[in-house]
Amino acid sequence: MAESDGSQQKRLTEDQTNFSDWAPDGDRIAFDFINDTGVHIATINPDGQDRTALTSAAGVQESPKWSPDGESIAYDGFPFPVDEANFAISIWVMDADGSDPRQLTHDALDVEPVFSPDGTRIAFGRITGDSTDGQIEAIYVINTDGTGLREVVAPRAGLEHPDWSPDGRSISFNIAPESPAAADSGSILAVRPDGSGLRVVQEATTALKFFKAVWSPDGRRLLSGCFEESDGIDRICSISRGGRVNVIVGGIQRVNFPSWGSAG
Template sequence: MTESPEPARLTIDDLLDLQQVSDAQIPAQGDRVAYVVADNASAHHERKPASRVWLVDTESPSPRPLTAAGTRAHSPRWSPDGASIAFLGNRDPQGPDQLFVLGESPGEAVQITSGRAGVSAFAWTPDGRGLIAAIPDSAPEGEEAEQAAGRDWLLYEDTSRLTRLWRIDATTAERAPIAHGDLHVWEFAISPDGAAVVALVSESPHNWAWYAARLARIDLASGNVETLLAGDWQMTRPAWSSDGRHVAVIVSAFSDQGMTGGDVMVVGLDGIARNISDGHPRSYLSVEWVDDTHLLCS
């Protein structure tokens, strides 16, 4: 009787070699899925692992990469007509996130931002001709050279570089600032008609200010800022109803950035808010509108 071979042992290297699949995005046509495949770990002295955007047809079992190996690409988002994909990344995996647009035809993605501070978030405008991006203020001249020389210490709250909203043309890459005063933007969502955004904003960009950020509507033409919701709680994931009359948002009294769960609040443009999950024996992490009167929460 032959002995069965010993089962292979799982090692640390096996775990580090695993790749993470995330952020599946489906266009309006429903015929394709873009998603991210990321390395599980980065090399020594590197903080950001490499990642790629992949594409698979819903009728085909053969996925293909849209971005090159050895780079960083993530957060793919389809244009409203499904003809283009925008994503964040950098050809140097350790560089700041920049905004890229990849058209329907095979080819190289076009980089449409190049600022030293990169891009923290973006969304397509409803007409598909442009994007709104949250872009941090650039570091002062000379700071990069100081860090490269080893003088990389940080002074707590020494600077107050705000993240501001910009409008970017998807074809020409021309960009223009969106006026909203000296407010730091933590998150935002564009209204269905493209006339406004709702954003979580604060006067300070420092981490402690996130805990008291308020929900505000920013008119993209005038720059007028109107507070819709403020209180002693943390907020995340603002989402417009399709008719543009209400905004849903997750609110919590015990969350930290990136780990936010709580109740679901629906806020009208008149500032009247309703907690529609009060008494539920669970915390919600995300919220999306199914139609003008129903929400999908997880």
């Protein structure tokens, strides 16, 4: 973790972890981690203390996201052993202590859920296939009780990593930098939750390609992975509402999977 300008970096875990998300009150961080039974979800204090595993079933439980009230965590997952003939990745919601897991989607490849600011809906990506321009993915929204499933963005090559703006007016996503032939590769886009108003929020530049963008709690900035073309390393960038881009975490090591603290 680090301050919002990239200073005061501190390592919280020693094992391999990926996606992380801060609780709304800033007291806990949810993250997924890898062990010999799969990928699981835990929470930890911002000082690195009191690590608590929330899932342990053989398989994958990943990409945790807190609900706005801090009472629930959404995630995607699938069990081991894998049924190759009927393989599916589902969206789940559990209580913040890991109890009462509920499956919301079935029979598809659904990934990276994120709550709406009012906590009533979840946006997520649905992988629908592959193409020469990259993996094909759509964005769907579903009510937190599993009803009301609908498509918001039609499947397109390279689409990935949805996030919901704090004012509830936009769902953002990026087009993968590693899909250079796909339209808007390396750019951040946004759309209204009803599927209208699709637009480019931050266009890729000759120097930087953007991915995994997440909104600050006040909605004034985006925190994004940014691939620097000159040296081929992933950085973390801060993007202001006016489009000013600052590389805030760099160095010689690859960095990834950014998330904001509760204060932004």
